[in-house]
Amino acid sequence: GQNIDQPTEMTATEGAIVQINCTYQTSGFNGLFWYQQHAGEAPTFLSYNVLDGLEEKGRFSSFLSRSKGYSYLLLKELQMKDSASYLCAVRDNYGQNFVFGPGTRLSVLP
Amino acid sequence: GAGVSQTPSNKVTEKGKYVELRCDPISGHTALYWYRQSLGQGPEFLIYFQGTGAADDSGLPNDRFFAVRPEGSVSTLKIQRTERGDSAVYLCASSTIGQSTDTQYFGPGTRLTVL
Numbered sequence: 191g192q193n194i195d196q197p198t199e200m201t202a203t204e205g206a207i208v209q210i211n212c213t214y215q216t217s218g219f220n221g222l223f224w225y226q227q228h229a230g231e232a233p234t235f236l237s238y239n240v241l242d243g244l245e246e247k248g249r250f251s252s253f254l255s256r257s258k259g260y261s262y263l264l265l266k267e268l269q270m271k272d273s274a275s276y277l278c279a280v281r282d283n284y285g286q287n288f289v290f291g292p293g294t295r296l297s298v299l300p
Numbered sequence: 301g302a303g304v305s306q307t308p309s310n311k312v313t314e315k316g317k318y319v320e321l322r323c324d325p326i327s328g329h330t331a332l333y334w335y336r337q338s339l340g341q342g343p344e345f346l347i348y349f350q351g352t353g354a355a356d357d358s359g360l361p362n363d364r365f366f367a368v369r370p371e372g373s374v375s376t377l378k379i380q381r382t383e384r385g386d387s388a389v390y391l392c393a394s395s396t397i398g399q400s401t402d403t404q405y406f407g408p409g410t411r412l413t414v415l
Binding site for chain 2: 194221223225231232233234235238277279281287288289290291292293295
């Protein structure tokens with residue numbers, strides 16, 4: 191079956207660092223994606239991992255361990271505008287079915 | 301166009317009616333996806349097109365749902381005999397198969413409310 195787990199909610203302080211975890215069990219694996227979604231808006235792409243290790247892109251980094259079925263998104267120097275839902279998604283076959291997790295709602299407090 | 305567009309942005313209908321939701325993908329994107337998102341949940345896959353054909357329609361919940369993409373560009377999601385449980389935001393996304401990341405670009409969605 192297909193299963194992706196993320197914490198439902200997280201809270202952090204402006205300027206801090208937060209790590210959002212994602213674990214997955216899917217029938218196949220061809221890449222893991224992180225998306226940001228502000229309330230009432232469409233998801234926007236943040237990062238992509240297909241090999242084990244860390245991908246860094248500015249204030250955002252994403253890590254993948256395929257053997258553990260585990261990923262995390264790391265957000266540094268948090269800003270108020272980072273308050274949003276963060277969606278973990280796995281592409282289980284090339285170019286086909288993307289399975290999304292339930293999303294983690296992050297609140298950044300002053 | 302510059303991004304994925306969807307029309308209408310909002311649709312209110314009565315139980316039992318027929319609705320059509322339209323998606324205009326990014327020009328040149330061969331892959332098109334439809335998702336359904338309920339409040340507080342992640343997007344739920346419905347159907348995927350590669351060109352004009354539905355490559356994977358395993359996410360369509362039942363035979364009331366149907367989607368077409370006759371010319372390999374614009375797609376229409378059709379829902380017959382709508383039910384209150386169909387109320388959700390319907391998201392469309394497109395991507396270019398063959399790119400290393402095949403990132404999906406999402407449209408703003410159509411919020412469907414069935415009364």
